[in-house]
Amino acid sequence: MESSMKPLSLDFNQYYKSFKLFLERSTEHECLQKFIDENLPDVIASIGKKGGSSLNVLGVGSGSGKIDLEILGKIQSKHPGFFIHNEVVEPNPQHISKYKALVKEWNSGPNISFTWNQMTSGEYEMQNKKRNESKKFDFIHMIEMLYYVESLHDTIKYFHSLLETNGKLLIVQTADDGGYHSLWRKAGSRFLSSCLFLDVHKVLDEIRMKYHIYELSSIFDITECFIEGNENGELLLDFLTHIVDFRKTAPADLKAEVLQCLRQPQCSREENGKILFNNNLHFIVIDY
Numbered sequence: 001m002e003s004s005m006k007p008l009s010l011d012f013n014q015y016y017k018s019f020k021l022f023l024e025r026s027t028e029h030e031c032l033q034k035f036i037d038e039n040l041p042d043v044i045a046s047i048g049k050k051g052g053s054s055l056n057v058l059g060v061g062s063g064s065g066k067i068d069l070e071i072l073g074k075i076q077s078k079h080p081g082f083f084i085h086n087e088v089v090e091p092n093p094q095h096i097s098k099y100k101a102l103v104k105e106w107n108s109g110p111n112i113s114f115t116w117n118q119m120t121s122g123e124y125e126m127q128n129k130k131r132n133e134s135k136k137f138d139f140i141h142m143i144e145m146l147y148y149v150e151s152l153h154d155t156i157k158y159f160h161s162l163l164e165t166n167g168k169l170l171i172v173q174t175a176d177d178g179g180y181h182s183l184w185r186k187a188g189s190r191f192l193s194s195c196l197f198l199d200v201h202k203v204l205d206e207i208r209m210k211y212h213i214y215e216l217s218s219i220f221d222i223t224e225c226f227i228e229g230n231e232n233g234e235l236l237l238d239f240l241t242h243i244v245d246f247r248k249t250a251p252a253d254l255k256a257e258v259l260q261c262l263r264q265p266q267c268s269r270e271e272n273g274k275i276l277f278n279n280n281l282h283f284i285v286i287d288y
């Protein structure tokens with residue numbers, strides 16, 4: 001990455017703001033919700049040990065918890081009467097406090113408990129190893145967070161090893177034919193620091209893990225990025241490039257390249273005067 005620029009994930013406050021606006025401008029959560037309503041019930045139907053009465057769930061990179069609570073609600077309705085223990089791994093303190101507030105408002109009943117880990121997935125792994133902890137989980141989800149890990153291989157292998165008999169691991173990541181991959185492939189080497197280019201399913205093929213992929217379509221309205229001086233547009237551009245203050249800190253030629261790339265048909269389409277970025281998602285389910 002070129003040195004004038006700072007990754008968005010290093011700035012919790014800015015990341016929180018730009019992710020929040022992304023959620024408002026995209027159908028990201030509607031898309032996740034559709035999967036939760038239409039596909040998740042089948043996925044979770046068979047989790048849990050035979051004769052058991054409780055389930056352990058682990059959310060990694062949970063954000064503000066809205067999606068996690070929807071998932072927990074579905075697990076409750078598929079497994080009525082079960083006690084659910086939900087563990088959360090999330091490094092951003094702003095996200096964790098939002099999540100805790102949401103849990104307080106949520107009418108979940110008494111059969112659920114929460115453990116909070118304000119840390120990254122790597123720190124969580126280290127903590128478990130230090131404590132000699134070998135707790136297993138019936139359902140683990142990693143929703144749009146694997147972009148941030150040092151090694152996809154090692155992270156997937158580690159969390160897969162935490163699955164209980166009959167457990168399932170759900171990974172959600174942007175689809176390979178979506179706009180991000182096209183943008184990252186074209187200009188990403190100048191502003192991205194991590195292994196964002198790797199496709200999760202290819203890594204799974206390499207480590208010979210069996211999986212099932214669902215692809216659901218989603219869009220992200222990036223029209224404001226093309227209005228000079230528009231503050232929302234700047235935050236959205238930060239989200240797309242994953243750079244704090246991209247418009248102010250990136251070299252002029254890179255800015256021009258990114259803005260041009262965003263308008264290419266591989267990234268977006270125009271509809272009723274709006275520029276709609278392809279935010280399609282892959283839902284990858286891996287068995288025990």
Ligand SMILES: C[S@@+](CC[C@H](N)C(=O)[O-])C[C@H]1O[C@@H](n2cnc3c(N)ncnc32)[C@H](O)[C@@H]1O
Binds near residue numbers: 062063120144148149
């Ligand atoms: C794109 S957001 C997704 C949030 C939530 N899962 C959702 O779908 O709304 C990515 C989340 O991963 C978290 N995150 C970033 N690096 C992480 C890491 N190394 N381990 C765990 N979580 C991480 C971020 O703080 C952020 O909340």
Ligand SMILES: NCCC(=O)N[C@@H](Cc1c[nH]cn1)C(=O)O
Binds near residue numbers: 147240242
């Ligand atoms: N379907 C939404 C895509 C998404 O969540 N991306 C991640 C990672 C990322 C990197 N550069 C832009 N984004 C995030 O911003 O945390």
